[in-house]
Amino acid sequence: MWEPVIGLEIHIQLQTKSKLFCSCKNSYGDPPNTNICPVCLGHPGTLPVLNWEAVKMATKLATALHCRINPTSYFARKNYFYPDLPKGYQITQHKYPLAQDGYIVLRSGKKIRIERLHLEEDSGKSIHTEEGTLIDFNRCGVPLAEIVTKPDISSPEEAVEFLKILRLVAIYTGVSDADMEKGNMRCDANLSLKPADSGSLGVKTEVKNLNSFRFLARALQYEIERQRKLLEAGGKVVQETRGYDSHRGITFTMRSKEEAHDYRYFPEPDLPPLVLSEEFLGKIKEGIGELPWEKKSRFVEELGLDEDTAWVLCGEKEMADLFEETLKHFPKPKELANWVKTEVMKLWKEGLRVTPIQLTKLLKMVEQGYISRLKAKEVLEEVAKTGKNPEEIVEEKGLLQISDEASLRVIIEEVVREFPDKVEKYRSGKKGLLGFFMGQVMRRTRGKANPKIVNKILGEVLNGK
Numbered sequence: 001m002w003e004p005v006i007g008l009e010i011h012i013q014l015q016t017k018s019k020l021f022c023s024c025k026n027s028y029g030d031p032p033n034t035n036i037c038p039v040c041l042g043h044p045g046t047l048p049v050l051n052w053e054a055v056k057m058a059t060k061l062a063t064a065l066h067c068r069i070n071p072t073s074y075f076a077r078k079n080y081f082y083p084d085l086p087k088g089y090q091i092t093q094h095k096y097p098l099a100q101d102g103y104i105v106l107r108s109g110k111k112i113r114i115e116r117l118h119l120e121e122d123s124g125k126s127i128h129t130e131e132g133t134l135i136d137f138n139r140c141g142v143p144l145a146e147i148v149t150k151p152d153i154s155s156p157e158e159a160v161e162f163l164k165i166l167r168l169v170a171i172y173t174g175v176s177d178a179d180m181e182k183g184n185m186r187c188d189a190n191l192s193l194k195p196a197d198s199g200s201l202g203v204k205t206e207v208k209n210l211n212s213f214r215f216l217a218r219a220l221q222y223e224i225e226r227q228r229k230l231l232e233a234g235g236k237v238v239q240e241t242r243g244y245d246s247h248r249g250i251t252f253t254m255r256s257k258e259e260a261h262d263y264r265y266f267p268e269p270d271l272p273p274l275v276l277s278e279e280f281l282g283k284i285k286e287g288i289g290e291l292p293w294e295k296k297s298r299f300v301e302e303l304g305l306d307e308d309t310a311w312v313l314c315g316e317k318e319m320a321d322l323f324e325e326t327l328k329h330f331p332k333p334k335e336l337a338n339w340v341k342t343e344v345m346k347l348w349k350e351g352l353r354v355t356p357i358q359l360t361k362l363l364k365m366v367e368q369g370y371i372s373r374l375k376a377k378e379v380l381e382e383v384a385k386t387g388k389n390p391e392e393i394v395e396e397k398g399l400l401q402i403s404d405e406a407s408l409r410v411i412i413e414e415v416v417r418e419f420p421d422k423v424e425k426y427r428s429g430k431k432g433l434l435g436f437f438m439g440q441v442m443r444r445t446r447g448k449a450n451p452k453i454v455n456k457i458l459g460e461v462l463n464g465k
Contacts, residue, residue: 001196002231004224006153006189010166012145012176013122013184014057020121020143021048021091028182032136040141042087047270054119054143055274057175058098059284061145062117064169064291067102072275075268084124084135092120094265104165112162113150120144156220160213163187168292171317180211187216193227203237207244207251219244223251295320303333312341319348325356330363339363343377352384362390369403369450403450405457412457415440426462434458
């Protein structure tokens with residue numbers, strides 16, 4: 001029996017306006033090589049100037065992750081040669097990082113320790129075409145926070161949960177949108193297998209550049225199975241760096257231990273030590289705001305939501321904000337939560353949005369009997385697609401519910417007269433026929449009859465009142 005031992009290395013791009021060591025714009029999606037200058041291109045004679053906003057963001061993230069902030073940290077040069085690294089080295093932090101010894105607690109209560117969080121600059125981007133490889137240096141010099149965990153993760157599921165919570169922390173603290181599709185959060189995974197109940201670790205492999213939760217899970221699942229089969233066949237796992245082929249769902253060798261880089265770190269001579277005062281650290285701590293697990297606890301304790309529902313709502317900050325803003329105008333947390341975690345969430349996944357005011361108006365129309373819950377779901381989708389207010393859509397489509405008791409009683413009495421045999425059976429004890437009569441009334445009103453009122457009047461008429 002084999003047990004996986006997993007550690008993660010995550011890079012999060014910090015959403016500063018400019019790069020880490022120059023004033024070039026930090027912006028995604030701009031035309032290639034338009035946000036560059038002699039500093040980020042590593043021209044001779046240029047000097048880096050540290051972006052203090054990046055320091056604030058990295059410190060904020062580290063504090064939220066329960067890290068110990070080092071009052072003094074140092075920058076270093078990590079030397080390697082690659083086409084998208086114009087200086088031939090990357091400015092990072094090595095022996096003396098910004099922060100250490102943090103953690104994240106999973107929903108199970110298990111604590112995953114964070115070994116370190118440090119600042120570094122990003123490299124450029126290689127774009128491979130049939131004609132050759134093109135280099136876009138726009139990303140070169142963008143500030144990164146690198147987070148390295150201890151090997152505390154025991155399954156692909158735990159790895160994904162850790163990464164999801166880390167992403168939430170980055171978003172809640174406002175330091176990054178952590179959009180994995182844009183490459184704003186990237187993950188490498190280190191994995192080994194050890195015999196069950198053994199204290200010794202196995203030989204690890206590193207899987208590079210996993211840019212989605214799904215790919216992280218699949219790459220780890222594949223690698224666990226590959227190593228298990230190899231070990232059970234009497235083979236040995238080789239320490240190596242592997243890539244993940246998402247089309248075939250397999251990992252593949254990129255370079256072996258013998259081919260691994262010797263980065264030859266040495267202190268960055270052009271940057272002084274990074275010294276953080278107690279006053280600075282105090283202000284950072286005060287400005288963090290409510291974190292996802294704190295919000296979840298508040299939703300459970302103050303609003304009476306169950307744990308699962310609270311986690312779903314807090315799983316997207318934008319969703320949690322919508323819920324809280326709508327709650328100010330529609331103070332029924334459980335009913336509102338059900339709408340948000342089902343109907344609104346479904347639209348969210350399709351990239352569609354509604355505002356708190358739109359959602360409030362729709363829910364009040366349902367509450368006041370102007371529209372049925374079923375029709376309200378259709379209206380909500382139309383609101384998200386068009387941006388119109390619910391009242392406009394309800395009026396345009398003629399969806400207003402019939403709630404006038406006198407009008408409904410006339411229709412119900414007609415239906416009852418039309419099916420005397422079924423009335424007799426109902427009165428003889430076949431109460432399930434109430435659904436039949438309800439269906440007939442809804443058909444005649446084209447689904448516009450208020451079901452609560454119909455149910456009430458039907459009961460009276462069928463029972464001869």
